[in-house]
Amino acid sequence: MIGSGGAESALRKAVKAKKKRTRSRFSIQTVNLLLSLLLPLGLLAVWQIAGMMGRLNPTLLPTPGLIVEEFVALTMSGELFYHLSVSSWRALLGFLLGGGIGLAAGLWVGFSYRAERLIDPSLQMLRTLPHLAVAPLFILWFGFDESSKILLIAKGAFFPLYVNTFLGIRSVDSKLFDVARVLQFSRWQMITKLVLPASLPNVLLGVRLSIGVAWLGLVVAEMMGSSSGIGFLINDARYLMITSVVFVGIIIFAVVGKLTDSLVKLLEKRLLRWQDSYKGEGVS
Amino acid sequence: MAAEMLVVHELNKTFATPSGDVIALNRIGLQVKQGEFITIIGPSGCGKSTLLKIVAGLDTKYEGTVLVNGKPIDGPSIEKGFIFQEPRLFPWLTVEKNIAANLSLRKPEVRKRVDELIALVRLQGFERSYPRELSGGMAQRVAIARALLRSPDILLLDEPFGALDAFTRSHMQEVLLDIWQSNKTTMLFVTHDLDEAVFLGERVVIMNPRPGHIRSILPIDLPYPRKRAGHAFQELRHKVLNEFEKVEGPAVDEGAHI
Known part of the structure; x- marks a missing residue:
């Protein structure tokens, strides 16, 4: 004692x-x-x-100094901001659309064995289709305007959230289900107080991967045919052999991609404070 | 005369396995009075946990009669608290929220009861800690508080202190006796530890395996708090042990405890 x-x-x-x-x-x-x-x-x-x-060779590999100069010039003219805002808007809409449906589908399939057998095999088949293979089809169907681009991004953003939400729900500890039964959780409480918090780590991982894929889909969509956006900026500069602009575009993609990823990671850290897992220390 | 809280009569349970049916429980009969402390002891495979799960309503496939408060069981209910071998806390909830679980701490009566229980299991200062920050004994006390919040008529405990070290275990046994004496909750306590069974129970139910059946039920006529080192305690302990040795070698944990 x-x-x-x-x-x-x-x-x-x-x-x-x-x-x-x-x-x-x-x-x-x-x-x-x-x-x-x-x-x-x-x-x-x-x-x-x-x-x-x-x-x-300055046409192939302009110096960092030159790239910075180009960056400043593009920023001062407002061009960069315009293209970036167009791209961000597309990525956001595509992510919200695809990710939202992915989350909903993951929840549905996760909770229902029947739904899993009904739609999971077909979705797994579609998942392996590369962006570049379906982009021409999307353009044929939806034209060159915004909808084809946003749908292409949404297609990419759908799968990581779908797969990870599904996985998260199915990996809830069955021992905790017994506890919830003993404590008389209602069906609704089983979902909101047990399954959703338990699968949150996987869902957030899905969000991170989805945003990453949305960003990748954006590049493909904007390079396929567009008159605005960072992807267009890069493609246009490539035709005109202004390599420094290509570099600026690539760096913008990298920086914004990293920033959004860090944002989700911050969210993860806040929401998953309770997690007790290996943090990568103590092994030398 | 206290009322019968739990009546088990001619209870049989068989598990279907690929190599044929296995009888897990064979003609179990047991009557527990309101407020009684019963310990069930037996080697692994004797069906003691299966019996507890049936009473809890977690396992509804059995033959025979099981009545709690005179009514047949049809699933888990709040009148039957259950404490598992592991704490099984929700890792994403703090201590106080784990205790409240599906009840809202914003309700003043829940808040008040949770605070009382935290004091009862001596966890003040840890209300907002996460399970990963707790030791095994502390986590198990959270689990006990969680079960007690629902004010169960009967508390079912499945080897709850089995994974704890000897010091913590004896402390927890005293905490449990305190709770029992102040709340008069009926206790059904499964263990494979001889000392624990004799230290806690008013009656010790001795079970044996193949097939799982009750060998005998021994009353422990010792006043609480009991002294483990006392002569009477040791005599009763031997009496329980003898019940096992009639069938086979020492199958239960009779290692020295403090």
Whole structure:
């Protein structure tokens, strides 16, 4: 009795001490950030120096300095912002449409064995179709305007959310179902208080992957035929051999993609605070 | 005379397996009075957990009569609390929300009861901790509080302290006795630990396997709190152990406990 009492007060202290430790963790974060920047910054330096020494063909590989100049020019003219907002809007609409239907379908198939047998095999077949293969068909059906692009993005965004929601529901611990039965959960409570929170990690992973795929689908859609958007900017610059603009477009894709991913990761961290899983430390 | 809380009569249960039917429970008969503390002890495979699941309403495929409060069982209900071998907390809920589970903490009466129970199982200061931050004993106490919130008439415990270390286990046994004495909840406690069975129960039900049946039911006429080291305790402990040795070697855990 004394033993367990002592252990508890120690635990209480540990909980308090954890709050104090956050300050020293700040410096660790700074070090980690610097560490992750080392490789890309080194690469950029080598690239810039090689370019200035005339070792690189400027039409194929303009120097980072030149790309930055182009970036500034495109930003000042407002061109970049315009194309970016058009692209973001398309990606968002496509993601909401495809992801939303994917989530709903995943929930439906997850909860019903009959629905699984009815639609999962067909969906798995469609899942393997590449964007480039169906893009011409979408253009034939829906024309060159916005709807074909948004539908192409939606098609891509659908599957990660569908697959992961389905998987999340099916991997809920059956032992917790027994607990819920003993505690007299209603059917609705089984869904909202057990299945949905338990499958949330998978659903959020699905959201992350969906956004990534939506972004990829956007590029394909905008390069197939479009008069605006970052994809158009890249394609247009390619015709005119302005490589620095191509680079600016690619970098914008990378940065925005990374930003949206970080946003979802932040959401994950907030919503999944309760998770007790391996964080990648303690093994050397 | 206290009323019969639980009546089990001529209960049979068979499991269908690929190699034929296996009799898990054979002609079980047991009567438990309101407020009684019953421990069920037996080696693994004797059907003690199966019996508990049937009483809980988690297993409804059986033959015979099982009455709780005079009514046949047709599934889980709030009058029957169940505590599993593992705490089985919802990992995404804090301690207080785990206890409330499907009840809302915003209701003042739920809030009040949850706070009382947290005090009862001595978890003040951990209301907003997540299960991953708790030790095994603390998590199991949350599970007990969760079952008690529904004010069950009968509490069914399936080896609830089996996975705990000896110190925590004896502490938990005392916590459980406190709860029993203050709430007068009927207890049906399954264990494979000889000391635990004698320390807690007013009567010890001894079960044997192949097929699972009740060998005997021994009353433990010792006042609470019981002293494990006492002469009378040791004598009763031997008496229970002898019931097993009539059939086969020591099949239950009789390791030394504090």
